[in-house]
Structure formats: C-alpha cells, structure tokens
Amino acid sequence: MRRLPLFAPVDEETFRRLTATAFLQKFPAGADLLTEGDPVDFLYILLDGSIELSGTWNDKETTLAVLGPVSTFILAAVILDAPATMNARTIGWSDILMIPGAALRAAIEEDVRFSSAVALELSGCYQGLVRAIKNQKLRGGLERLANYLLAQQSRQGGGPTLTLPYEKRFVASLLGMSPENLSRAFSSLQDYGVIVDGPQVTITRPAVLERLAKPDPLIDKHLPTDAILISKADRERNLQLGAHRAAPLSGTV
Amino acid sequence: MRRLPLFAPVDEETFRRLTATAFLQKFPAGADLLTEGDPVDFLYILLDGSIELSGTWNDKETTLAVLGPVSTFILAAVILDAPATMNARTIGWSDILMIPGAALRAAIEEDVRFSSAVALELSGCYQGLVRAIKNQKLRGGLERLANYLLAQQSRQGGGPTLTLPYEKRFVASLLGMSPENLSRAFSSLQDYGVIVDGPQVTITRPAVLERLAKPDPLIDKHLPTDAILISKADRERNLQLGAHRAAPLSGTV
DNA sequence: CGCTCGGTTGACCTAACTCAACTTGTGTGG
DNA sequence: CCACACAAGTTGAGTTAGGTCAACCGAGCG
Numbered sequence: 001m002r003r004l005p006l007f008a009p010v011d012e013e014t015f016r017r018l019t020a021t022a023f024l025q026k027f028p029a030g031a032d033l034l035t036e037g038d039p040v041d042f043l044y045i046l047l048d049g050s051i052e053l054s055g056t057w058n059d060k061e062t063t064l065a066v067l068g069p070v071s072t073f074i075l076a077a078v079i080l081d082a083p084a085t086m087n088a089r090t091i092g093w094s095d096i097l098m099i100p101g102a103a104l105r106a107a108i109e110e111d112v113r114f115s116s117a118v119a120l121e122l123s124g125c126y127q128g129l130v131r132a133i134k135n136q137k138l139r140g141g142l143e144r145l146a147n148y149l150l151a152q153q154s155r156q157g158g159g160p161t162l163t164l165p166y167e168k169r170f171v172a173s174l175l176g177m178s179p180e181n182l183s184r185a186f187s188s189l190q191d192y193g194v195i196v197d198g199p200q201v202t203i204t205r206p207a208v209l210e211r212l213a214k215p216d217p218l219i220d221k222h223l224p225t226d227a228i229l230i231s232k233a234d235r236e237r238n239l240q241l242g243a244h245r246a247a248p249l250s251g252t253v
Numbered sequence: 254m255r256r257l258p259l260f261a262p263v264d265e266e267t268f269r270r271l272t273a274t275a276f277l278q279k280f281p282a283g284a285d286l287l288t289e290g291d292p293v294d295f296l297y298i299l300l301d302g303s304i305e306l307s308g309t310w311n312d313k314e315t316t317l318a319v320l321g322p323v324s325t326f327i328l329a330a331v332i333l334d335a336p337a338t339m340n341a342r343t344i345g346w347s348d349i350l351m352i353p354g355a356a357l358r359a360a361i362e363e364d365v366r367f368s369s370a371v372a373l374e375l376s377g378c379y380q381g382l383v384r385a386i387k388n389q390k391l392r393g394g395l396e397r398l399a400n401y402l403l404a405q406q407s408r409q410g411g412g413p414t415l416t417l418p419y420e421k422r423f424v425a426s427l428l429g430m431s432p433e434n435l436s437r438a439f440s441s442l443q444d445y446g447v448i449v450d451g452p453q454v455t456i457t458r459p460a461v462l463e464r465l466a467k468p469d470p471l472i473d474k475h476l477p478t479d480a481i482l483i484s485k486a487d488r489e490r491n492l493q494l495g496a497h498r499a500a501p502l503s504g505t506v
Numbered sequence: 507c508g509c510t511c512g513g514t515t516g517a518c519c520t521a522a523c524t525c526a527a528c529t530t531g532t533g534t535g536g
Numbered sequence: 537c538c539a540c541a542c543a544a545g546t547t548g549a550g551t552t553a554g555g556t557c558a559a560c561c562g563a564g565c566g
Contacts, residue, residue, distance in 0.1 A: 036471055055383070057391040058467055064386060076376035076383075085383045085471055108369045115368040116361045122375040123329035129382045130308070130329075130338045133317060136390075137429075138310040140521070168545070178523060183546050214311055218289055218338055393553070421513070431555055436514050 006121050014111040022099040033088040040077040040084050042098040049094025053086045063173040078104055091170055134219050136176050144175045145185045146213035147220055161202035259374050267364040275352040286341040293330040293337050295351040302347025306339045316426040331357055387472050389429050397428045398438045399466035400473055414455035
C-alpha cells in the first residue's frame with residue numbers, strides 16, 4: 001500500500017491514520033459496489049481484478065471505463081463528499097482496498113504531501129477521461145479496436161499474439177460498441193492481417209494495422225495502470241442481475 | 254482574484270508569490286490560446302468571455318467543452334507538467350488570468366490550503382466531464398437540446414423566454430451535433446411548445462418540455478460557473494483560420 | 507448593389523444499434 | 537456417459553440517428 005503513488009510520499013503519521021480505518025475486501029464477479037446517487041463513504045483502490053464503471057439515465061446504460069489493477073476510483077466524489085455519479089461493478093474476482101472518506105478528507109487538509117499526491121492522481125484521472133472522450137468521438141469503431149489491439153500487444157510484451165484480458169462482450173463495452181458490432185469489426189480486421197482464435201489475437205502485419213489505427217500519444221498515452229477508456233453503446237438493461245446481487249461478499253481484513 | 258474559490262483559502266504568503274508572476278490578458282475572438290501537444294506554461298483562468306476546448310485526431314475535430322466565466326482550464330495538464338491534451342480558442346473577447354505553471358506547482362507543494370483547494374477544483378472538473386459524457390452518450394440530440402434550454406432558462410432567472418448565449422453554431426458544437434441538426438432539433442421542439450425567434454427562445458409549456466428532457470441532478474447538476482458540456486460532431490476542419498491566427502493579441506497587465 | 511456569413515431546408519449516406527436465428531463450447535442432471 | 541440447457545459468440549436483415557452535401561434565404565456591410 002505504501003508503494004501506491006498516492007501514499008508513497010505521505011507522512012508516517014497521516015499514513016497511520018489513514019490505514020487505521022482502512023480495510024481490504026474481496027468481491028466476487030458481478031458485485032455491485034456502488035450505484036449512482038449513493039453517498040460515497042469510501043475511496044476504493046482496486047488491487048487485483050477489474051471493475052466496470054457505468055452511467056445510467058432513462059433505463060439506458062453506458063460504460064464509462066473499465067479499470068484494471070492498480071487504480072483508484074471515485075476519488076473525486078469522495079473529495080467533494082458528493083453522491084456517486086457512476087455505478088461500479090466488479091468484472092472478475094477483485095481485491096479492493098477501502099479507505100473511509102472522512103479520514104481521507106481529513107488527511108487532505110492536514111498533510112501537504114498527501115494532498116499534492118491527490119492532486120496528481122486526480123489530474124491523471126482527468127487526463128484519462130479526456131483521452132477516452134477523444135478516442136470515443138474522433139475514431140470509428142474499427143479504429144478504436146485497432147488501437148486497442150496495438151495497446152494490448154505492447155502491454156503484453158510486444159509479441160505478435162496477444163490475449164484479450166476479458167470476455168469479448170466486455171471488450172465491446174470498453175470500446176463503445178455492441179458485441180455484434182465488435183464481432184464484425186474483428187472480421188473486418190482480417191483484411192489488415194489480424195487473426196482471431198477465441199481470446200487469442202495475432203497481428204501478422206503490424207505496419208498495416210498501424211496505418212489504420214494511427215495511434216497518437218495524446219490519446220493512447222502509455223497507460224500507467226490499465227485501460228481507462230470510455231464508452232459502450234446505449235443499451236436497455238433489464239436488471240436481471242438477481243444471482244449476482246445476492247452473491248455473498250466474503251470480507252477480509 | 255482572492256474571491257475565486259481556488260485562491261480564497263490560501264496563505265497570504267503563497268498568494269503573493271502566485272500573483273507576483275501572474276498577469277491578466279485580453280484576447281480577441283477566435284484567438285488560439287493553445288494547441289494539443291504544446292507544453293503548458295500557464296494555468297488559465299477565464300474571467301470574462303467564453304472559450305471552446307476541442308480535441309483533434311486525423312484531421313477531425315470535436316468540441317470537448319465550452320466554458321463561461323469564471324472557469325479554470327487545463328489545470329490538470331499544468332499540475333502534471335504535461336503537454337496539453339486539448340486546443341483552447343476564445344469564442345468572444347475574453348479576459349484571462351494567467352498564472353505560471355512553475356509557481357503554481359511550487360505553491361501546491363508548500364501550502365496545504367492551496368493544494369486542497371486544487372484537489373476540490375479538480376474534482377469538480379472531473380465530475381463535470383463525467384456529467385458531460387453521460388449527457389452525450391445516454392441522450393439523443395433532442396433530449397440534449399431540451400435539457401440545455403431548461404438549464405439556460407433557470408440560469409437566466411426562470412422566465413419563459415431565454416436568450417442563447419452564443420451563436421447557434423456554437424450551441425450546436427456544445428451539444429455535440431452539426432448546425433443543420435440543431436436547426437432540425439429546434440423545429441422538432443415546436444411540438445413541445447418551444448418557439449424560436451433568432452437568439453430568443455420561449456418555452457410555452459415547461460411541463461411538456463420537461464417530460465421530454467427528463468432532467469437528472471446527476472447529469473444536469475447546477476453548474477457552478479457555466480456549461481461544462483461535451484461534444485460536437487466529427488468534422489473535417491480545413492484549417493482556414495489564417496485571419497484568426499494572425500490576430501494580434503493585445504496584451505495588458 | 508452585391509458580397510459574405512449564419513441559418514434553414516431537403517435529399518442522401520453511413521455507422522452503428524436492434525432483433526432474430528444459428529453455432530459452439532461448457533457444465534449439469536439423469 | 538449422454539442429453540440437454542445455457543451462455544458467448546457469430547451472422548444476417550432491417551432500422552435509425554446523425555452527418556454530409558448542396559441549394560437557398562435574409563441580414564449586415566463595404
């Protein structure tokens with residue numbers, strides 16, 4: 001925990017106060033961590049697993065981001081002590097560190113080192129959102145997918161073949177398209193030397209794919225943690241999550 | 254300046270240091286304040302006028318936000334000392350306060366009161382972006398316009414008739430649609446009791462319009478400064494801005 | 507007087523969503 | 537061990553929101 005950039009520079013004293021009330025919890029896949037409009041009592045830090053942030057209005061839902069370890073989320077809402085502006089749900093089993101909001105806000109007002117670390121972290125989140133919006137609005141679906149594949153490739157060591165980190169439907173959500181559309185996009189990419197076999201994707205002609213993708217450092221910035229991307233298409237959601245909702249949240253310190 | 258929430262709580266000492274190197278400048282309409290990828294040397298604070306933030310990729314441009322007074326912008330980039338992720342251009346004559354980035358970063362590291370004010374400000378910007386994305390992705394053009402009109406109405410005192418603060422094309426950009434589309438949207442709104450006469454818009458049946466708009470506090474939060482919205486449609490931009498580019502920047506202290 | 511620019515209107519086009527059918531792989535109960 | 541059920545993914549056909557292009561109008565201005 002001390003190794004997180006958010007806490008690394010912090011005073012020993014405030015660190016102790018923050019951790020005193022913090023705890024670690026494991027969540028199963030599909031657990032709803034919070035819902036729009038809820039008061040936000042904790043800052044969440046995703047240590048392992050992945051989580052999806054979404055927004056809803058008028059029975060439609062859209063994915064705002066999919067996070068991987070290590071990421072903080074809803075920092076802004078905690079600082080403002082405002083209701084959550086998004087829903088958070090685990091995608092796979094996730095280890096999450098939870099820090100009470102009151103302690104966090106107190107620490108911000110007392111320790112310069114902490115509050116400037118928070119400012120840096122927030123700035124990073126902000127820039128991530130901006131990148132996500134640009135990715136979403138300036139590129140078409142094919143281009144988004146191409147860039148995503150290139151990003152995954154470099155993150156997984158640069159070899160010609162990569163493994164999709166989630167099920168395809170989550171990738172679709174992440175890229176702002178319907179699963180059907182993702183499927184079609186993949187088959188369109190055959191023309192650019194992309195071969196898909198289940199979750200394995202191999203890029204046979206990187207140069208060609210890159211000419212399509214036109215990656216841009218201002219959009220595809222080397223992601224410090226994991227993809228903080230935008231998107232997903234409007235979709236009616238029938239809230240048939242009963243099974244998941246009821247899933248017991250096995251807690252641990 | 255002391256009355257800005259960002260500086261109100263700050264130490265007299267750091268306030269002096271910040272203002273020592275700061276200056277105020279007037280810009281004409283259409284002035285490019287900064288361009289994507291530029292190093293960011295100043296924090297900008299818009300005191301009067303309005304400015305448009307946009308992003309580009311592959312010769313397409315999209316409006317990310319339109320700000321009114323009083324708003325800070327590119328705070329995140331200044332804090333990270335990173336290249337700008339968006340373009341900024343004045344829409345009308347604008348008074349802008351500029352604070353050197355180095356001084357600002359120094360102040361953050363030294364004065365808790367300032368760095369926690371920065372954290373609050375950044376959180377607000379972040380939430381604004383999130384709202385903008387939800388507005389953009391979950392609502393259709395008609396709904397966005399309807400909500401925009403209602404928001405303007407309440408900001409202008411609640412009377413049945415309101416005045417559009419910018420030319421319609423900027424409103425279109427702000428709402429993420431082409432000017433043509435905005436025009437059509439306005440005429441569709443006739444069915445909901447909206448009468449348009451140049452920049453004057455009167456809402457004859459608020460209840461009807463509201464049933465269409467379904468305003469939501471999580472999206473249409475009472476904006477502290479001015480609209481921080483998203484959008485604009487992809488558009489080829491032929492960079493025929495010569496006239497504006499060349500416009501002299503009449504500087505003043 | 508005629509230019510330009512913002513706005514409007516109409517015809518057309520395209521990306522992306524929806525719905526529905528079909529395939530395949532995986533796990534469960536008989 | 538097999539049959540069935542279910543979920544993910546794919547494929548195809550139809551729909552739609554929204555953008556593009558082009559023509560047109562009216563106001564301001566040299």
